[in-house]
Amino acid sequence: MNYTIDINADLGEGYPYDEQIMPLISSCSIACGGHYGDENSMRKTIQLAKKHNVKVGAHPSFPDKENFGRKVIEMEEAALQKSLINQIQNFIRICNEEHVNINHIKLHGALYNLAAVDEKISDLVIQTVLIVSPKTTIYLPGKSIFYAKAKNKIPLKKEAFIDRSYTDDGFLVARTHPKALLESPEKSFEQLIEIVTQSKVTSISGKKIALQAATYCIHGDHQMSIEILNYLHQNLKNYAIEIE
Numbered sequence: 001m002n003y004t005i006d007i008n009a010d011l012g013e014g015y016p017y018d019e020q021i022m023p024l025i026s027s028c029s030i031a032c033g034g035h036y037g038d039e040n041s042m043r044k045t046i047q048l049a050k051k052h053n054v055k056v057g058a059h060p061s062f063p064d065k066e067n068f069g070r071k072v073i074e075m076e077e078a079a080l081q082k083s084l085i086n087q088i089q090n091f092i093r094i095c096n097e098e099h100v101n102i103n104h105i106k107l108h109g110a111l112y113n114l115a116a117v118d119e120k121i122s123d124l125v126i127q128t129v130l131i132v133s134p135k136t137t138i139y140l141p142g143k144s145i146f147y148a149k150a151k152n153k154i155p156l157k158k159e160a161f162i163d164r165s166y167t168d169d170g171f172l173v174a175r176t177h178p179k180a181l182l183e184s185p186e187k188s189f190e191q192l193i194e195i196v197t198q199s200k201v202t203s204i205s206g207k208k209i210a211l212q213a214a215t216y217c218i219h220g221d222h223q224m225s226i227e228i229l230n231y232l233h234q235n236l237k238n239y240a241i242e243i244e
Contacts, residue, residue, distance in 0.1 A: 004244055020226045071110055197239065
């Protein structure tokens with residue numbers, strides 16, 4: 001059986017790997033000012049993606065550069081929605097100026113994880129996307145309240161992670177856990193193959209759990225990201241898997 005997959009990376013976040021990662025992926029989620037970034041970093045990353053024919057998406061988050069968007073911030077829903085609208089609209093404006101279409105929207109960090117389990121936050125994000133860019137696909141976890149609520153309202157693409165461990169419940173292991181990140185190319189490759197070909201993932205405790213995805217993320221701040229991606233490119237053909 002042949003498979004075609006999308007490999008995405010979170011980029012434009014101030015790490016030095018973007019130029020090496022970009023030719024190895026098919027889509028990228030670009031920080032748009034919440035946890036990191038400004039107009040210059042967005043434009044530079046969009047231009048880099050355009051050079052390599054990589055699809056671009058907005059990567060909004062809690063407006064919290066101090067904690068890189070990885071901490072839940074208590075704020076009024078109206079204020080959070082205003083911030084998300086501004087982040088996405090600024091990103092779309094720069095895309096238009098660079099003659100690039102926005103491909104997707106993907107939440108970042110704490111907001112990504114919170115929307116997966118919190119009804120109010122998932123509703124707020126859905127309303128926000130319907131206001132600002134209703135035809136744009138959202139990358140999100142399939143096993144989530146967010147997916148269940150957004151289904152049939154907005155185009156969706158289920159996402160799994162190449163470089164992160166999973167709990168027995170199918171959620172990402174907290175970054176504070178010493179085994180949250182998969183450090184070796186071989187382990188990351190094994191996880192990707194299992195999800196693509198079996199629709200399963202082996203949890204951190206060794207349990208096999210159901211997991212379906214169409215796009216697979218590697219983090220742009222992962223120090224092994226380039227080695228992992230090169231390893232994937234060298235070995236995916238052995239499993240009849242092509243990158244979009």
